[in-house]
Amino acid sequence: MTQPHTVLLFGITRDLVGQSRLSVPLTKGSRVSDLVAHLNAQYPALTGVKSILVAVNSEYAEPNTLLDPSDEIALIPPVSGG
């Protein structure tokens, strides 16, 4: 059984996916690395991005961070502010 997880997209990742927000079905106990694998499989264009980090509730997360459906999850492609 999967649960929907909301993922926010910005910059190049939004352009490649064509949406600024995705609902990603993940099984309970999924981690950041599972989300990334899921998205890379579903949107192979994402693998062309130099690097993609994941933020959970506005903080950079580790690959093994556990995800909860209530989390605000965001993909963070290479930043270029300033």
Add this chain to the structure above:
Amino acid sequence: MTQPHTVLLFGITRDLVGQSRLSVPLTKGSRVSDLVAHLNAQYPALTGVKSILVAVNSEYAEPNTLLDPSDEIALIPPVSGG
């Protein structure tokens, strides 16, 4: 025979001498070091300043720079701009 040389004073040197401009009699062929010796003798308080450089025509001069009565000479106590 001496010639009058005009010397401009600023900051602490002006306060110590009590004038912003001096006419200093120097013999022909006098150098910056001669001027300094003359002023130190006449105004001993100047020797209490940390260091005094001499500018000739708005450029820092060396002790052996020759002085001419037409030069604009200035004493430069330690600067503290900024």
Add this chain to the structure above:
Amino acid sequence: MIALTADPIDFSSAYHYLQTDEAGAIDFFFGVVRNNTQQRSVNQLDYEAYGPMAIREMQKIADQACERWPILKYVVIHRTGVLRIGEMAVLIGVATPHRDAAFEATRYIIDTIKQTVPIWKKELFADGEVWVNATP
């Protein structure tokens, strides 16, 4: 003060905000949209931010700077949206008693912003567009 804004950055109010009687030095850095990058002619830049996280990351950087240097006041403002050449994309201002700390802290803040804050810029050329730094 930390801000993200879609409006032009008002550096005059930033300057007044920084003033304090103990300040002997104020350093300001302005990142400005310039007309070219790697020999290509830029028309404008489009800045996008993940707002809440960007604010949070900028605040962390400012807090780190305040731990390392005796900062009296600081201001960090980043612009979002489409900017034309000459417009200010980012303003960093730091007031300290002496100048070494002002220079070092300002530089630390802008350098770190460019590494960690979730803001992205797209360069718009006459013949296309590209997300800066996004692809190898």
Add this chain to the structure above:
Amino acid sequence: MIALTADPIDFSSAYHYLQTDEAGAIDFFFGVVRNNTQQRSVNQLDYEAYGPMAIREMQKIADQACERWPILKYVVIHRTGVLRIGEMAVLIGVATPHRDAAFEATRYIIDTIKQTVPIWKKELFADGEVWVNATP
């Protein structure tokens, strides 16, 4: 642009002067009158300059900076006369394509100004006055 002025420094016009399409980075340094020095409470500062030579020395420093860094535009303004706490005594602004040069050149200019430009400041305390750095 190099200037000595008895009037308040207008940093807004300095900023506009620095703008140029090739500039990606602008660094500004402001030296401000602060309310204390070595634990003593300062009321105001009195800046005196040997004007023609001060302009010349500031121009030399700016020229040296332009040789060392790719400076697009610069502005160096030093105030003279009696300044109260919070007033700006000196403004340095440098516009360059990239930020490293802007920071380095600005710092070089202010550091060197403090070493060679014939400007003197007197600190006015509640109980006296002293020419800064003049006596051992």
